[in-house]
Structure formats: C-alpha cells, structure tokens
Amino acid sequence: MSTVLVTGAAGTIGRAVVRRLLAEPAVERVRVADQATPPAWMAEACEVVVGDLRDSDVARRAVRGQTHVVHLAAIVGGIANFHRCPQTLLAANTALLNAVFDAAIAERVERLVYVSSSMVFERATRFPTPEEHIDECPPPRSAYGFSKLAGEVMCRAAHAEHGLEYAICRPFNAYGPGEMPASEPGIAHVVPDLLHKALRCQRPLEIFGSGRQTRTLTHVDDIAEGIARCCFHPAAACEDFNISAAEELTVAEIAELCWQACGNDPAEFELRSVPSFEVDVQRRWPSVEKARRLLDFEARVPLREGIARTAEWLRRELEPERASSYGANSP
Numbered sequence: 141m142s143t144v145l146v147t148g149a150a151g152t153i154g155r156a157v158v159r160r161l162l163a164e165p166a167v168e169r170v171r172v173a174d175q176a177t178p179p180a181w182m183a184e185a186c187e188v189v190v191g192d193l194r195d196s197d198v199a200r201r202a203v204r205g206q207t208h209v210v211h212l213a214a215i216v217g218g219i220a221n222f223h224r225c226p227q228t229l230l231a232a233n234t235a236l237l238n239a240v241f242d243a244a245i246a247e248r249v250e251r252l253v254y255v256s257s258s259m260v261f262e263r264a265t266r267f268p269t270p271e272e273h274i275d276e277c278p279p280p281r282s283a284y285g286f287s288k289l290a291g292e293v294m295c296r297a298a299h300a301e302h303g304l305e306y307a308i309c310r311p312f313n314a315y316g317p318g319e320m321p322a323s324e325p326g327i328a329h330v331v332p333d334l335l336h337k338a339l340r341c342q343r344p345l346e347i348f349g350s351g352r353q354t355r356t357l358t359h360v361d362d363i364a365e366g367i368a369r370c371c372f373h374p375a376a377a378c379e380d381f382n383i384s385a386a387e388e389l390t391v392a393e394i395a396e397l398c399w400q401a402c403g404n405d406p407a408e409f410e411l412r413s414v415p416s417f418e419v420d421v422q423r424r425w426p427s428v429e430k431a432r433r434l435l436d437f438e439a440r441v442p443l444r445e446g447i448a449r450t451a452e453w454l455r456r457e458l459e460p461e462r463a464s465s466y467g468a469n470s471p
Contacts (some may be wrong), residue, residue: 307377383437
C-alpha cells in the first residue's frame with residue numbers, strides 16, 4: 141500500500157488531487173502539506189503538515205515516511221500575477237523545488253510526481269503540441285514558465301544523479317470549483333475572472349487582448365485523474381505528459397460560454413478588448429495522444445457542463461458578498 145504526500149494541497153488542483161487519492165484503493169494514507177490551513181474535510185481525512193516547505197526541516201518532516209510525493213506547491217495565478225511579481229515568484233518556486241526534491245531524495249521516495257505547467261510551452265511552434273516538443277521549444281520568457289521548466293530539468297537531474305523516479309504532469313488551463321476571482325482582473329485564472337464579470341452582467345464583457353488567443357480548458361477533476369495515474373501507472377515512470385482536454389477554443393469563445401453559463405441573454409453578449417501583457421500566449425493546444433496511449437487517460441468532463449457547474453459554485457460562494465453589499469446600501 142502507498143502513502144502519498146500532496147504539497148500545495150489547499151489549492152484548487154490540490155484539493156481535487158486529494159479527493160481523488162482518498163478514493164484510490166492503492167493508497168493507505170494521504171498526507172497534505174501547505175502554508176494554508178486545509179479545509180475541515182481534508183484535516184479529518186488526512187495527516188496534515190502546516191508550514192513553509194521552503195524550509196528544509198519542514199520539507200523533510202512532510203516527506204518522511206511517504207512512498208510517493210505529488211509536488212504542487214507553487215505561486216500560481218493568472219496573467220497579471222505573472223507580470224506583477226516575477227522575481228518573488230521565481231525565487232519562491234525554485235526554493236520549493238530545492239527543498240522538496242532534496243527531501244524526496246533523502247527519504248528515498250518511490251516516485252515523485254511533479255506538476256509542471258503548460259507555460260513551459262509558452263513559445264511553442266507545433267500544434268497540437270506533443271511532449272517531445274520540449275526539446276526544441278524556446279524556453280519561456282515568463283518567470284513562472286521558467287520556474288516550471290526548471291522543475292522539469294530538476295526531475296531529470298535528480299534521476300540521473302540519485303535514481304529518483306519521477307513523472308511530469310503538465311496541466312493545461314485548469315478550471316473548476318475552488319478558485320475565487322481576484323479584485324483585480326488577471327490575478328486569478330481566466331475562467332473565474334470571466335465568470336465573475338458575467339455574474340455581474342458586465343457589458344461589454346472585458347477581455348485581455350483580441351480574444352483570438354486560444355486555450356484548452358481542462359476540469360480540475362480530469363487533471364486530478366491524470367495526476368493520480370502518473371502516481372501509480374508503471375508506464376509513467378520517468379516520463380512527461382500533457383494532462384489536458386483536447387478542445388481548442390478562443391478566449392472570445394470561452395467568454396461567451398461563461399456569459400451564457402451565468403444565465404445571461406445570448407443576444408446581449410458583447411466584448412471589449414483591453415490591453416494585454418507582454419507575455420500573453422497566443423495559442424495553447426496540446427497533443428493528448430501520449431497520455432491516452434500510455435496511461436489510458438482521457439479528459440471526461442464536458443466543457444459546457446464543467447463551466448456551468450463552476451458558474452453555479454461561484455454564484456453560491458459570492459452570495460454572502462452580495463448580501464453584505466445589499467445590507468451596506470440598505471436604509
């Protein structure tokens with residue numbers, strides 16, 4: 141039986157991964173580690189380590205006794221977040237890599253699953269983008285993309301020098317219940333940003349750039365399934381995988397889906413472009429063939445259904461905010 145540590149477990153993907161691992165027959169125990177206090181259900185079902193994993197002692201304590209490690213802990217966010225604090229982000233993410241990988245090597249874990257990012261393909265030129273394109277793709281310009289690529293290099297280096305078995309997962313455009321919008325557009329990811337605007341009936345709906353940029357939205361439950369398979373499938377050993385749905389959509393199309401999912405009149409949908417950022421990937425569309433062939437993995441959550449469920453979750457989460465605003469303005 142396996143014991144699995146999930147770092148960054150309090151995040152949106154982290155929570156979905158923990159739920160999936162708790163349902164896995166091969167897993168005896170799940171341990172979670174994060175700076176944030178986990179939700180009550182997670183604290184009841186898992187062992188909990190609360191602390192800064194950049195501290196080598198905290199990382200070693202979290203990893204000790206685990207057969208598998210899923211490394212999710214990182215500073216993430218939307219396009220504005222990447223540009224607002226690039227040095228902070230790069231320093232924190234590489235410090236996390238150093239501490240967690242050193243602990244995994246010292247504790248001789250059976251497999252480390254590193255959750256990378258589609259941003260390693262920030263400058264991709266092949267579409268749909270296969271995993272092997274990483275060998276010829278120019279390195280990312282963003283600090284976030286570079287920090288994620290550094291983790292992939294560290295996986296291969298740790299295996300070459302210390303024999304650490306790894307699997308690399310690259311989620312593409314994760315969305316789903318769990319991520320709240322930020323007060324400033326672009327700090328959170330695109331779906332919570334757009335849903336928040338659509339729930340407020342912002343018209344015209346503001347998007348960054350032309351709207352012709354493409355993304356491949358993947359529900360967090362599908363991403364969690366792909367990560368779980370990378371934990372235990374023999375074919376995942378020392379391999380890298382795009383963990384993604386297959387449907388490429390423009391940002392304008394995604395905005396329209398979000399508008400309609402919030403119950404707004406389709407005839408009233410209109411967009412307004414606002415200036416984007418220096419790094420705004422124009423096309424993101426992965427090949428999913430390798431994960432299908434080696435892991436028998438395929439995204440299952442239909443996009444329209446997933447967006448609708450996410451919109452309904454966000455509507456419920458925002459109700460206290462609306463009630464508070466109403467009360468403040470009432471006589």
